[in-house]
Amino acid sequence: MTFATFPHRLPAISGFVFACLALLPLTVSAQATGGILYEGARLIVGDGTPAIESSAFLVRNGRIAAVGRKGSLVAPVGVSRVDLTGKTVMPAMVNVHVHIGYEGYSSWGVEHYTPANVLDHLQREAFYGVAATQSVGSSPTDASLAFQRDQAAGKFGAASRFFFMPGMAPPGGGPDAILLKGTSALHAVHEVSTAAEARSAVRSIAAKKIRNVKIWVDDRRGTYPKMPPEVYNAVIDEAHKAGMMVHAHAIQLADQKAVVRAGADVLVHTVTAEKLDDEYIAILRQKKPYWTTVIGLGDRSEACNADPFVDQSYPDRVLASIRAESCNPPTSGQSARDETLGDNVRAMVAAGARLVLGTDAGIAARHSFGWSDHHEVARWVQFGLTPSQAIVAATSRPAEMMGIRDLGTMAEGKSADFIVLDANPLDDIRNTRRISRVYLRGAMLDRTVLADRWKRN
Ligand SMILES: [Zn+2]
DSSP: OOGGGOTTOOOOOOHHHHHTGGGSOSEEOOOOTTOEEEESOEEOOSSSSOOBSSEEEEEETTEEEEEEETTTSOOOTTOEEEEOTTOEEEEOEEEEEEOOSOBOSSOBSGGGOSHHHHHHHHHHHHHTTEEEEEEESOSOHHHHHHHHHHHHTTOSOSOOEEEEEOEEEOTTOSSOHHHHHHHHHHTOEEEOOSHHHHHHHHHHHHHTTOOEEEEEOOOTTTTSOOOOHHHHHHHHHHHHHTTOEEEEEOOSHHHHHHHHHHTOSEEOSOOOSSOOOHHHHHHHHHHOOEEEOOOGGGSOOGGGGTOHHHHTTSOHHHHHHHHHHSOOOOOHHHHHHHHHHHHHHHHHHHHTOEEEOOOOBTSOTTSOTTHHHHHHHHHHHHTTOOHHHHHHHHTHHHHHHHTOTTSSSOOTTSBOOEEEESSOTTTOGGGGGOEEEEEETTEEEOHHHHHHHHHHO
């Protein structure tokens, strides 16, 4: 079967229907009773094991029912077959660090924070092969819980699964000056001054069955109050008692040492201005925190490169404004940053810090949802990771960290969330961009409809 004759394409849509797209499913489920047998692809499982060069996997009711070599699976009665010879399949990715809802592409702010815009951002992640996306410390709790309930109830079209956590910071501290404009208006951050207030805030978050909380430990070069140790110690202690994870923003070496030593579970940034020292390496070896690099946020935008992979999800006017504002050649300061960053990333990995995908997308149009995941993964390989290590850090490890048991690998029982690629990312990590199709819960995402909508708006 060729792609052109593949059975579950959406029919052509009228202008009226187009206007309602945000509310419509963007996938059509396979109707075959026996499921669909995908055969012939090179299959990257996502757990670091060698790829299955000529694979077969059976998808039934949105789940992976069996995985093996082509010819080794017994096809059930009524099964449809899809020939993926020449393709590579990898699990859909999981992004554990974004800021969802505020980006409006012609402007940024709280006025854009609607369920429709949250969904749009999740569709952008899905378009680029990301099955779950976590907003870190900037999403209003009650609205986010309502969105999660609605998404789980199937009220929205296909999109990346939404995860979020509340933030915690001293009064007047926390998110940077841009993000603060959104989070303060929506009260997304709990302001805490004392250990007692911190414990009480954590308990109120835990009572809503939220598994994660973010803290900021940063004085923004002396312009912000920094969360004191007795407060973050209380947050961490109380969170761990409730079985929650603490995600820490700390970008100075001394602050990262302090929060990791105190038991923070996830670092949401990499130290870029200082080289890591032996004391920190020893702490990392002992604690092995999860960690998102967020390298791309400091990089020149890929929207400067006229790469159709990036351009396809931006309206032309946004591309023009990014190119007018942020496409200068790298400065010597940036090369120095890159050198320190490369050294620090390698040192973190060698010390056992558990790298997971996070992009910080959503705080600037120039570094946005979806494509920035591929930028991050490619940067890791530039810094010395193997493509296989990079794929693990973008798939199974973040799923494990977030406790999403049905995502992250191409294995029996998992949700059928995967990317079909035209080329092998184990040969060249940039081949994660050669996306032929994305499947979520066993259904093919209609990427053409999405790209058309984004190009127009
Ligand atoms: Zn962030």
